[in-house]
Amino acid sequence: MHQTTNTILMIRPVNFRMNEQTAVNNYFQEDLNIKNAEINKKAQEEFDAFVDKLLAVGVHVIVENDDKLMDTPDSIFPNNWVSFHENGDVALYPMFAENRRKERRDEVFIRLEQEGFKIENIIDYTSAEDEGIFLEGTGSLLLDRINHKAYCALSPRADEDLFIEFCEDFEYSPIVFTANQTVDGKRLPIYHTNVMMCLAEKFAVICLDSIDDKKERKQVVKSLKEDGKAIIAITESQMHQFAGNMLQVQGHLNQRYLVMSESAYNSLTKSQIAEIEKFCPIVYSSLETIETCGGGSARCMMAEVFLPKA
Incomplete structure (x- = not known):
């Protein structure tokens, strides 16, 4: 098993805008008050520049275009x-x-x-939508593929029973917790696990401050340490700059890179950057429009392809 891949699927947007249907519990989204066509144009420019940066270090990026007729404003997050x-x-x-x-x-x-x-089999969990039950892919699930562990912060978009079912089907040990953020003075669940945590081969970047329950926090730390992962802690305000939304990928000659947005990179301290760079170089790109309107960042835009070659 491998934790990282050199092949990434990305969907180039054609109708990107702030999605009113996700804004109800994605507190990272903001309204830019500019025309949707302008938002989409800026998002496409950011997308193309990001893809170029990945290609430059040798990541194999498969870019599929979104379908204009579908009206799928968040398709950029496959x-x-x-x-x-x-x-x-x-x-x-x-x-x-x-x-x-x-x-x-x-x-x-x-x-x-x-x-x-x-593609051998398609395991389809989508019928759960009929019951109002959701589990949003590797947004909700963080997979430690080598140690067969899956981390999940429960939220309206990450159902515990369905998460356990996934773990049984794919043979992962489940690690369940709740991660919160402060919204208008209240502690509310963070919509996706991959906003507050990134799992790389030898380290994890994580906002431990968001796990309010001390027992749960200890359990997550213990699990990471058991597997010999260094823990790089980020603050809640760094998390709001998408410093948890990172992905380790492979480039030329199997060199590992940690990929993030420019705002995530700029939010990190010198010592956090040095800590990451002990393990691998960093690649970052400006994703300001995508982050502001979409409420997601670099990690959300990359679907890792681990499939075997035919």
Whole structure:
């Protein structure tokens, strides 16, 4: 098993804007008060520049265009609806926002097969939507593929029973907790685990301050330490700059890189950067429009492809 891959699927937006259906519990989204066409144009520019940075270090990026007729403003975040596994399994996930469900498109699978990847089985959890139960892919699930552990911060978009079912199906040990953020003076659940935590091969970047329950916090720390991972703690305000929303990928000659947005990078202290760079170089790109309107960042834009080659 591998923790990192050199192949990433990304969806280039055609109708990107602030999604009113996700804003109800994604407290990272803000209204920019500019025309949607302008927002989409800026998002496309940020997307293209980001892809160029990944290609420059040797990451294999498969860019699929979104379908204009679908009206899927969040299609730029494919990791929420699908995950691709080394044994050829593909998991499809139930999505909280109705207009995000249309992001699940067969064209994506056809494209991957054209690129030489083999899809053996599709494990489909999407019927849970009928019961109002959601689990939004590797937004909700952080997979330690080597140690067979899955971390999940429960929220309206991450159901505990469905998470346990996923872990049974894919043979992961579940680590469940709640991560909160302060919104108008109240502690409310963070919508996705991958906003407050990043799991790399030898380290984890995590906002421990968001895990209010001391017992749960200890359990998460213990689990990471058991697997020999260094813990790089970030603050809640760094998390709001998307410093938890990072992904380790492979580039040229299997060199590892930690990928993040420019705002995430700028929020880090010199010592945190030095700590990360002990393990691998950092790649960052400006994603300001995407972060502000979409409430997601670099990690959310990259669906890792672990599928076997045909």
